[in-house]
Amino acid sequence: MRVAERLEVDQGNGVFTWQWSRQPESEEELKEWQECKDVLSTNGFSVKAVKKSLIVERGTNHPPNFTWCKWVPIKCNITAWRGNLDRLPTRVNLRRRNVDIPSVMCPLCGDYEETVDHLFTAYSVAIRVWSAFNVWCNIPPLFFFEFKDILDSHKLIRNGIQAEKIFYGLVIIACWCIWKGRNDTGF
Template sequence: MHWVAWDLVTRSKKNGGLGIGKLKLVNEALLAKWAWRYRSEITSMWRKVVTACHGKSRKWFDFPCNATSTGVWKNIMRSESKTGIDVNWSWSRAIFSQEEMAELAEASVVLAGLATSDTKDSWKWTLEDSGIFSTSSFKKAASNQAPVDPIYRIWTGGWIPAKCKIFMWRVLIDRIPTRNALARRNVTVDSENCAFCGVLTESVDHLFSGCETVCAVWVWLSDWAKINPLFAFSFKDVMLMHKGASEDKRARLIIRGLIMVTCWCVWKARNNKIFSNGRGSVEEIIGEVKSLDFFVAKVQVQV
């Protein structure tokens, strides 16, 4: 069963994904880079060879346009249309219709800010301050990803195990196999009730903030870390609990790591109770949190 859409997985971390790039987009960016190099490296030998092999370009198009072109160069020519570079144009007849007059007025507005100079013309990649093409800027523009709330971004922190960070990301977008999520996807389950308390429906919000077993774990964590009591009414509240726990930035990052590890241990204890006849008790979860937190703290000290 696929829990997260591939388009969401391949989004950048800043825009709520895992930062796994699409191979198709990477290929298009590399092809577009060759198109850019053909335009800018006018005196290079490889450009002359390509021009000799594929013939001269048409007047309105500055690429060799041999109709029988095949292979890599044909793909590069196709990618050229995605680089955002406009083709030069000129009038072939007088303007007659009102529609054409309106289009000319619109074009005049667009070109109003342009200025000419005595220097030689050159190509400039407007997506980079340097004016030089880069595959990263091409991929960013081609992916067209809308910004998201920072809370939906995968949490950072080099000393936090990657499995915990990815798990928290999946929980936040409700993409873990809770009993309620399985039932919504027409998967047969013995019961939709929580594996710990067995009273209410096992949803993301209940499992990590409403279950009495997990609430007892949050109370213990507050006492153990010597911070203000941690309260949450939804999983989003869990994600934000560290912000009010301390005024010190470093302390908040550590508490955030403890919360991430605790959520991972809660989920692990839940699975052990269902599939391995585990107890699923508060003491079992606390013991797992202590052991994993000790490992995390040890790694942090070494770093």
């Protein structure tokens, strides 16, 4: 449904109609809803304003740009790009999107919430993948704490621009393999 379809104009005034999949319940959700209503009633709605707000709210956790690797399959680039934005459908992200799932715990280890960072940096299989990756590439061990660290790891390679590009592509492919392995195990 489009935003315009939710706006009913009555005597020159726009009133938004809300069609919730579930009603806001927590104090935080109610506060965010009230802030949204306030912004819409005073400033109206524009895609440009929302985009600007999202960029400002993103902060420094995620770099604004993602470098696409032209020689790897598009599905690998998209997985890394979505991981960089924390938009992969992990259990935590699904819950955030109001998908009714029984648990946000990682179905693979059961010890932690399934987030992008957990799945690619802290999950025991991912740690073993990165360890084998380091040995295969003949580089010292790399340790990652966030998904962003994985995508920045190619900057640590000091064997020239071509080697850096190759390493970056291999990192993107390895991320896709971890994601595919998670999906194959879960489904």
